[in-house]
Amino acid sequence: MSDETTRMRARAAGIADPDVQLRRLTIGPRRRTEEVLAAAAAVFAERGFHGASTQDIADRLGMRQASLYYYFASKEAALEQVCQRGIERIIGDTEVIAAGPGSVAERLAMVMRRHVEPLADNCASVRAYLHEVRFLPKEARRRIGRLARRYERVVEGLLEQGIASGEVRADLDIEIARDAILGMCNHAAHWPGKEPGGAMAHVAEELIRLVLRGIATERPDVVAG
Amino acid sequence: MSDETTRMRARAAGIADPDVQLRRLTIGPRRRTEEVLAAAAAVFAERGFHGASTQDIADRLGMRQASLYYYFASKEAALEQVCQRGIERIIGDTEVIAAGPGSVAERLAMVMRRHVEPLADNCASVRAYLHEVRFLPKEARRRIGRLARRYERVVEGLLEQGIASGEVRADLDIEIARDAILGMCNHAAHWPGKEPGGAMAHVAEELIRLVLRGIATERPDVVAG
Amino acid sequence: MSDETTRMRARAAGIADPDVQLRRLTIGPRRRTEEVLAAAAAVFAERGFHGASTQDIADRLGMRQASLYYYFASKEAALEQVCQRGIERIIGDTEVIAAGPGSVAERLAMVMRRHVEPLADNCASVRAYLHEVRFLPKEARRRIGRLARRYERVVEGLLEQGIASGEVRADLDIEIARDAILGMCNHAAHWPGKEPGGAMAHVAEELIRLVLRGIATERPDVVAG
Amino acid sequence: MSDETTRMRARAAGIADPDVQLRRLTIGPRRRTEEVLAAAAAVFAERGFHGASTQDIADRLGMRQASLYYYFASKEAALEQVCQRGIERIIGDTEVIAAGPGSVAERLAMVMRRHVEPLADNCASVRAYLHEVRFLPKEARRRIGRLARRYERVVEGLLEQGIASGEVRADLDIEIARDAILGMCNHAAHWPGKEPGGAMAHVAEELIRLVLRGIATERPDVVAG
DNA sequence: TATGAATGAGATTTCATTCAT
DNA sequence: TATGAATGAAATCTCATTCAT
The missing domain is CATH 1.10.357.10 (Tetracycline Repressor, domain 2)
Structure with missing residues (x-):
């Protein structure tokens, strides 16, 4: 159930997911952090900080909400x-x-x-x-x-x-x-x-x-x- | 309990409440609507639309949050x-x-x-x-x-x-x-x-x-x- | 503001309002009570008791919510x-x-x-x-x-x-x-x-x-x- | 406080809570979804869709109300x-x-x-x-x-x-x-x-x-x- | 590195109802 | 006979966050 939900969200956000798994293996760790921050930036820019949810960020990455917290300590930290x-x-x-x-x-x-x-x-x-x-x-x-x-x-x-x-x-x-x-x-x-x-x-x-x-x-x- | 809560909130928001009852009787109905919108404007300006809660608006007016909906149909309508x-x-x-x-x-x-x-x-x-x-x-x-x-x-x-x-x-x-x-x-x-x-x-x-x-x-x- | 709202609602509910005022003067008091109960019945039938709001009933009558309480003591009493x-x-x-x-x-x-x-x-x-x-x-x-x-x-x-x-x-x-x-x-x-x-x-x-x-x-x- | 509240509710709904923790570990994930829907069905059947609150459903499960939304997207989706x-x-x-x-x-x-x-x-x-x-x-x-x-x-x-x-x-x-x-x-x-x-x-x-x-x-x- | 499951807090909104007029 | 203004309670739903795995 959750699984389908995620895929739907990723698709709705216009993100291709087939090679996400692959990319994860092939590129360095710093890069992924940059991607996450770029996604956060995009969402913050588009919807405003308070109007943006961590779910929005996760969607853009084809990632689950909880996973974001591996990359930043809090939404505010991400904004900083x-x-x-x-x-x-x-x-x-x-x-x-x-x-x-x-x-x-x-x-x-x-x-x-x-x-x-x-x-x-x-x-x-x-x-x-x-x-x-x-x-x-x-x-x-x-x-x-x-x-x-x-x-x-x-x-x-x-x-x-x-x-x-x-x-x-x-x-x-x-x-x-x-x-x-x-x-x-x-x-x-x-x-x-x-x-x-x-x-x-x-x-x-x-x-x-x-x-x-x-x-x-x-x-x-x-x-x- | 709720009553005390409101008073606390009003006080916290720096609003005097003693004469609220009085004011209600003395000023016309249009005025009250203007007051509500002014409070909304202030809160939206200060915290941003998504960062502002309708509770914040109510606090500033010494009003219960539900009562706001007598004056506007939705938070978005208030913003408009x-x-x-x-x-x-x-x-x-x-x-x-x-x-x-x-x-x-x-x-x-x-x-x-x-x-x-x-x-x-x-x-x-x-x-x-x-x-x-x-x-x-x-x-x-x-x-x-x-x-x-x-x-x-x-x-x-x-x-x-x-x-x-x-x-x-x-x-x-x-x-x-x-x-x-x-x-x-x-x-x-x-x-x-x-x-x-x-x-x-x-x-x-x-x-x-x-x-x-x-x-x-x-x-x-x-x-x- | 509330006034416009009411008219909009009445119109949306497909009720003509021009002669409501008139009717109120011309027909007996019992009749009005019957109208109110008929409206309640219609709304309860259509949306179910819990799915129906007193507002829905008022809309159908071109009346304000509060006015209903002149005709019945509570929503449950109306249902009975x-x-x-x-x-x-x-x-x-x-x-x-x-x-x-x-x-x-x-x-x-x-x-x-x-x-x-x-x-x-x-x-x-x-x-x-x-x-x-x-x-x-x-x-x-x-x-x-x-x-x-x-x-x-x-x-x-x-x-x-x-x-x-x-x-x-x-x-x-x-x-x-x-x-x-x-x-x-x-x-x-x-x-x-x-x-x-x-x-x-x-x-x-x-x-x-x-x-x-x-x-x-x-x-x-x-x-x- | 919230914790006690939940327990009170669970007890009031006639649900034993001691082994909830245990159950969570012992039964598969699909099962939990079925339990949630069964609880929803029971509550809808008993009180009608509009008469039933999501809180009622949560109570029957010994779960917090917000947690239900992990299993279904909306009350209406649950009904479907x-x-x-x-x-x-x-x-x-x-x-x-x-x-x-x-x-x-x-x-x-x-x-x-x-x-x-x-x-x-x-x-x-x-x-x-x-x-x-x-x-x-x-x-x-x-x-x-x-x-x-x-x-x-x-x-x-x-x-x-x-x-x-x-x-x-x-x-x-x-x-x-x-x-x-x-x-x-x-x-x-x-x-x-x-x-x-x-x-x-x-x-x-x-x-x-x-x-x-x-x-x-x-x-x-x-x-x- | 990422996820599934859950939660506490709180958001907006709705509702039945009251009461002075 | 009806209304304007307001309210307490509760409803649905969202959100950031946690934690075991």
């Missing part, structure tokens, strides 16, 4: 790991980029591209991070918050550099500008209809142009793009 | 009504403003102010609308979507007018700009720490300046603020 | 009154018929006709009585049982007379025969597809023939029909 | 499985009997005996089937209906054969006769007071005699019993 992957994905190599060569405008543009990219790819952990961090217990939220802060520093740093170099107008409120930029980029997560690839790239470039003009000093020749 | 109030609050009189006098920049600035205001006031229905609409069943989502579309039209219309009049640069992708603007404004909902009043007003003005510069043609004298 | 009407409808004038003229076969045939008739008419109180008496509290069940017993006596009496007169074979177990006859007749309630009128009358005659032959002595000429 | 067992119990080997040797009268008598037997044994699933199928959702009712149809065909088939062979009078309306026979047999379910064994067997034989005489041609020597 998902969020960590999400924010890490956003941070990516932006710190390296920001510290690298190029004008502030160029570097900020690259950072923004990196931010919108995973959303364009519909990256579940990033989406889950954006909407669901707030449901993490305080302690975990603080841990994730420390990572998020690093990313905020990247953008702030660029804006500060821009002001110092004259590329960015001096009257800009850096914190607000930073939040505005992040808000605009994050908002890209709300366009579920946009397919990845060309369209989203266009969106990113348009956003970048908007921002660069918005923050630039009155020397249009400075503006990239 | 909350969301409707949220989007209506955002729309507000923006259509009138947009159709009114003044330059595009001035009118867009006013519209943005109106958008950020309720978030600054921590308006629960608006916050609930922004984060929780997506959990409405399809049919309801469509109904709310129709309202949201009206607001989007307001912003689009202004941008179009701006392009026509030369105030806004012609190469702007209107849809993207519209989403960017809304995204930035909505993002204000993510600053729960900001107290209302001066600070948020400052934020709004800064955002407005950013946007106006971002979309303006290269004639700085046109830009407001 | 419905059942009483049901069994009384079955008893009808069968006692008179049984005491009247004609052969046993003729009189039994008439009694059976009277039994099947209300089922053919889809008489709600009779259907409700047959299926739902068992959910009455003991005391009420006993009261109704006394009435039912009267009807059983009618059939038993006819069978006894038949044996005495030689019309019915002497080896017949009267109690069993009585139950068999009632069982067959009651079973007519299970044919919801049969429209009233000719078809059901045909069914009744066929049942009568079956029974009369079944109980008759080996003198086929005695058998009616 | 119960009804299936009920109608299957009635069908039993009647198709084999009907296709076997012997006169139509002999075979019909055996079929009727098989029908009344489970009712005499107070078989819960059969009683539940008879009274509660109507509360199944349409789709399920159709599924069960297909099985019921098979049984009806058995009786119809015998009557047709009887007419063909001259054992049964040709003017008999087969559908009505079939329903009358089933109705009479089913009605045996309404005698809850009758203890199994001799008494019910006597009832069955009496019913059979009634029916056979009722349907027979005017050649009394043909009639069995």
